[in-house]
Amino acid sequence: MFRLSVEEYAERVADLPVRPSAVQVEQLQWAVHRVAAEDLRSPVDLPLFRNSQMDGFAARSADVAGAPVELPVVAEIPAGAVEPRPLAHGGVARIMTGAPLPDGADCVIPVEDTTDAGDGRVRIERGRGIGEYVRNRGSDVHSEEVLVPAGTLLEPRHLAALAAAGVAEVPVLGHLSVPIITTGAELLPPGEPLTPGRIYDANRVALETGLAVNGIGVGLRRRTSDDPSEFAAAFEEVHRASLVITSGGVSKGAYEVVRDVLEPRGVEFGSVAMQPGGPQGIGVVDGTPVLCFPGNPVSTQVSFAVFARPLLRRVAGLPPIEADAAELAHAVSSVPGRRQFLRGLRTGGIVEIVGGPGSHLVAAMARANVLVDVPAETTELAAGETVRVLPL
Template sequence: MHHPTTGVPARAATRSGGIGEDGAVRTVEEHQAAVSGLLSPLPVEEVPLAAAAGRVLARDLPARVSLPGFDNSAMDGYAARHAEVGTATAETPVQLPVAADLPAGRTDVPPLLPGTVHRIMTGAPVPDGADVIVPVERTDAGTDVVTITSAPSAGTHLRHAGEDIQAGDLAMPAGTALGAAQLGLAAAVGYDTVPVRRRPRVLVLSTGSELVEPGLPLQPGQIYESNSVLLAAAVTEAGGEARTLHFVPDDIEQFLTTVRAELPDADLLVTSGGVSAGAYEVVKDAFAGLGTVEFGKVAMQPGGPQGAGTVDGVPVITLPGNPVSSFVSFEVFVRPALRRALGHASPERLRTTARLTAPLRSPAGRRQFLRGRFDGEVVDQVGGPGSHLVAHLARANCLVVVPEDVTDLPEGAQVTVVLIEGALQ
C-alpha cells in the first residue's frame, strides 16, 4: 500500500483495522476514510451570484450564450477594408471619410460601404464588410475624414463570435470553487443565480475544566480557551458555518444533555479535548457509552488520539485537546471531509516538495506533521514537535510530512509540504 500524501510505502509494523480499545492503530488513510464516510453530500440550493463567492458549483454549468456574442473590436480605432488601407505609410497615407461612429453597446450597426471607414471603440460590434481594425495610434484620429499612416494585416484586432466559448459548451463543471473569475464567467454566459451545495452547519465544542474565556482573569492552573476560536475559523475557511458551544460541564450527564440539545441544528459536531486514555476524559466517557462513537489511536504525530461516529444520527468527530494536535487533526481529517461534502473537485490542500534547511528526526511508525515555513524552494521547521506550541503554529505556512518509515532526514533532503495558507506570506 502507498500513502497518497507521501508516495512512499507505509511502515509494515503499523497495524490497520478498527479504532477501539483492542490496541489496534489506524493508518492516517483509514481514519480519513472513516471520517469522510460520516458526511453525505450536502443539499443543493440556488443562490444569487452576489452571495456565491467561495461556494462550490453543484451541477455542470453550460454557457447560455457564446463569448463573444458577436464579432467586436479589440481596439479603439477604425473599422476598415484591408484592401483599401493596407498600403498606407507615413509618406503615402490613405485618407478616407468616417461614415459612422460605433461606440460599445450600439445595436444598429450599419454595414461598411466601400471607400469609407467607421470609427469604432473597443467592444463595439464590427460592421459587415470590415476585415481589420486600424488602431487610433496609426491615424490622425480624424472624425470626419481620417488619415491612416499604417495598417496591420487583415484580421488584426478582431474578436470573433464564440472564440472564447460557444453557447451550449461547458462553462464550468460541478465541483468548481466559485471565485471572482468563475463568478464573472457565470454572469458573462447569462446566469444570475448558480446551483451550489448548502454550507455545512458545524457545531464546535471545546472541553476542559481548566479553560477560561479570553479576557477574564486566570487562576493558577487555568488557561484561556482557544481551540473553539481556532476550529470555528478553520470551519469557516473550509466553507462551513461554525457555531461554538462554550464551557460545557465536565459532568457526563450534563455534558450529554447540553450537547444533545444542540445537535438537531447541526450537520456535524467537532469536539476538541477529552479523548485521551487518562481519567476525566468527558467526551470519551460520555460518547463511548452510547456505542456509536469509536475512540482509539491513529499512527500520526501530533494527533494520535481520535474518535469518530454519530450521536443521535449526527456525525461526530472528536479531536485531541492540545491546540496544535487539534489544528493538524482538523487539517488531515475534517477539512477534506467537509470539502468533499461540499462537492469540491479538489478537496485536498495544495502540496509540493521542498528541501530541508536543517536535519530532522521523526518517531518510527507514526506519520509526522511538522510545522514549517516554505519560501518556494526550501522549508524551515518552525518550532519543535510539541503539540502545545501555538505561537510556532501561527508562524507556519505549511505542514512538513514525514512518512511513518522515516526516522532521520539530513539537511537538503526533499520532503512533502502541505500549504496550509494556500499562498506564501
C-alpha cells in the same frame, strides 16, 4: 479503546455516514464560495457579437494597407449601438471599445495610430491586417460549452463569467452545516481580559475557518467548561447535524468531559500512532457522526487537516488536497515509534522545519504552510532528503 495507525484511523473517518448536501438553486450574488452542482454551460456565444477591442476606427484592411492614408469618417459607432450600417469602401467609422463592428469592416485602427486631418477626415498612420483588434463572436466560449465545471468552488471570477453569459442563478450544493464544541474551563474568547490560569480559545476559530475555506457552513458554536452536565446540554443542542466536531476532553486523565459524556453513548476513544494528535474519538450518536479532537491547539489543527478535511471536501464536492514532496533544508531528528507531522515552511521545492514538535506551539504553526510527514520508523533525516508534505 482503539490503537490505530494514521491510515487505519483515516479510513474510519472516511467511512463516517456524513450526508451529502442537497442541491439548491441560488442567485449569483448568493452563490459565492458555494460548489457548482453540475457543469454550468453558457447559453450564448461570448463575445455575443463581433466587436472592437479598442477605441479607434473600424476599417477595411485593404483600404489602410498603404498607410499613411487619409480617409473620411463616415459613421460614429458607440458601445450599445444596434446594427450599424455597413462600412463602404474607402471610409472608416469611429468606434468605441465593445461596440459592434459594421459589416464590411475587418480590422480596427487604434486611436493612438491616427491623427485628425480635419474636414471629417482622419489620417491613418499605420495599417492593420484582417482581424486585428477585432473580437470575434464566440472567440471566448461558444453556446453550450462548459463555462464552469461541476465541483468548482465558485469565486467572483466564475460568477462574473456566468453573469456575462446572462445566467442569473445556478445549482449549487447545499451548505453542509457542522457544529463545533470547544471544551475547557480555562478557555476564554479572544478579546476578553485574561485572568490567572485562563487561556484564549484558538480552537474554535481554527475549526470555524477551517470549515469555511473547505466549502462547509459552520453550525452552532458552543464553548463549555469541564462540567459534564454543561457539555451534555451543549451537545444536545447541536447533535442533530451532518457532523459534530469537538476539541478537548478526549484523553485518559481527569476532567475528560467529552469522553465522559460521549463514551457511554457509543463514541469510541483511543489513540492514533501520531504526534501531535494522538488522542482521538469517533462515533455516531443518534445517527449523527461525531469527531472528537484533542484540545492542544496544534493537535486540533493537525487532526483537522489530516482526518476531517479530506472527508469534508469530498462531501462538499471539492477536489482533495493532495500531499506532494519537497527536500529538507536541514537535518531532522524524530521520535521513534510515532509518525510525526512536523510544521514546515515550503519555499519552492525546499522545506524548512519551523518550531519544535510541541502541540502548543501556535506561533510556529502560523509560520508553517505544510505538514512534514515523518514515518514512525524514521529517527534521522539528512538535509536534502525528500519528504512527504501536506499543504495546510
